[in-house]
Amino acid sequence: MKIGVLTGGGDCPGLNPVIRAVVRRGMSEGYEFVRIKNGWKGLLENDILELNINTVAGILPKGGTILGTSRTNPYKKAGDLEKLKANYKTLGLDALIAIGGEDTLGVAAKLISDGITNVVGVPKTIDNDLSCTDYTFGFDTTINIAMECIDRLHTTAESHNRIMVVEVMGRHAGWIATEAGIAGGADIILIPEVPVDMDEVCAVIKKRHDRGKTFSIIVVAEGAQFKDKSLITKEEKLDAFGHVRLGGMGEILAQEIERRTGYETRVSVLGHIQRGGSPTAFDRVLGTRFGVKAVELVKDKKFGKMVALSGNKIIDVSIKDAVKELKTVDMDLYAIAKVFFG
Numbered sequence: 001m002k003i004g005v006l007t008g009g010g011d012c013p014g015l016n017p018v019i020r021a022v023v024r025r026g027m028s029e030g031y032e033f034v035r036i037k038n039g040w041k042g043l044l045e046n047d048i049l050e051l052n053i054n055t056v057a058g059i060l061p062k063g064g065t066i067l068g069t070s071r072t073n074p075y076k077k078a079g080d081l082e083k084l085k086a087n088y089k090t091l092g093l094d095a096l097i098a099i100g101g102e103d104t105l106g107v108a109a110k111l112i113s114d115g116i117t118n119v120v121g122v123p124k125t126i127d128n129d130l131s132c133t134d135y136t137f138g139f140d141t142t143i144n145i146a147m148e149c150i151d152r153l154h155t156t157a158e159s160h161n162r163i164m165v166v167e168v169m170g171r172h173a174g175w176i177a178t179e180a181g182i183a184g185g186a187d188i189i190l191i192p193e194v195p196v197d198m199d200e201v202c203a204v205i206k207k208r209h210d211r212g213k214t215f216s217i218i219v220v221a222e223g224a225q226f227k228d229k230s231l232i233t234k235e236e237k238l239d240a241f242g243h244v245r246l247g248g249m250g251e252i253l254a255q256e257i258e259r260r261t262g263y264e265t266r267v268s269v270l271g272h273i274q275r276g277g278s279p280t281a282f283d284r285v286l287g288t289r290f291g292v293k294a295v296e297l298v299k300d301k302k303f304g305k306m307v308a309l310s311g312n313k314i315i316d317v318s319i320k321d322a323v324k325e326l327k328t329v330d331m332d333l334y335a336i337a338k339v340f341f342g
């Protein structure tokens with residue numbers, strides 16, 4: 001059995017533990033692995049390398065991905081799909097293990113239904129927005145980094161009597177904002193699932209001031225939207241999957257808070273800092289469990305399946321179902337976050 005392994009989309013802590021687990025589990029079956037570089041781009045350009053026990057030695061604690069990654073969509077440009085098909089054949093691959101989020105696995109689902117490749121999927125994203133799995137690896141590391149940043153910002157907010165706005169990633173789901181916000185004791189958490197009402201935000205800040213709390217920490221997801229649509233004006237850049245490049249919400253929010261309340265308001269955009277560095281123990285273990293299971297799915301020829309976490313069990317689900325719709329924030333969890341607003 002010859003298996004290609006690729007990572008697509010944004011890099012994410014925990015990718016290397018998955019790659020290591022895939023190779024280590026596959027070795028016991030006598031499988032041969034191929035390192036496809038930079039996601040689907042590597043399969044289009046035949047950019048491949050060897051992948052063996054030595055390649056994966058020492059990578060468990062490393063952030064990012066030793067395979068490289070890209071946001072290449074082989075369904076975008078005419079002729080690319082034929083190239084991919086030909087390369088898959090020439091390489092003599094029996095299967096692919098695709099480690100990625102909604103976009104990478106969306107391509108995987110199409111390749112399977114178009115009869116081009118055999119694929120098993122592994123869910124990756126710091127955004128935790130993939131359906132059919134309770135958690136994706138990478139998310140835990142990200143919320144821990146964001147929590148630490150919020151803790152640090154608390155000291156300056158309190159010392160200087162400032163409002164601190166912290167913008168976190170997460171695309172169109174507010175998981176990072178909600179969980180990092182709860183963990184960091186945010187006074188307000190704003191997510192894409194709930195339109196931002198500036199009157200409510202300012203009322204909460206003023207209420208805090210009235211009870212002597214002359215500082216506030218506001219965590220805002222990059223994908224949050226104002227109720228009042230006139231408040232946002234931004235040039236929209238799209239990636240190969242048609243996604244808008246987000247960012248800038250924190251700045252607009254801070255300006256509006258300062259304008260309405262008169263309180264000094266500063267912004268910190270965590271950006272790629274929250275995606276970098278060594279994975280937490282949780283993400284290393286989850287990545288390892290996912291990697292081992294992915295090889296077992298290939299062994300059982302369960303193509304079209306994605307490994308997933310359900311409670312504390314690793315299961316398999318259909319890739320198609322997993323990419324059908326985004327998993328947005330559970331409103332029961334957001335209701336818990338709201339208990340601490342103000």
Ligand code: F6P
Nearest residue numbers: 010125126127169170171246275
């Ligand atoms: O999907 C992961 C993610 O980090 C999102 O939270 C964010 O919107 C996006 O990727 C940023 O992508 P890039 O690194 O390509 O700008």
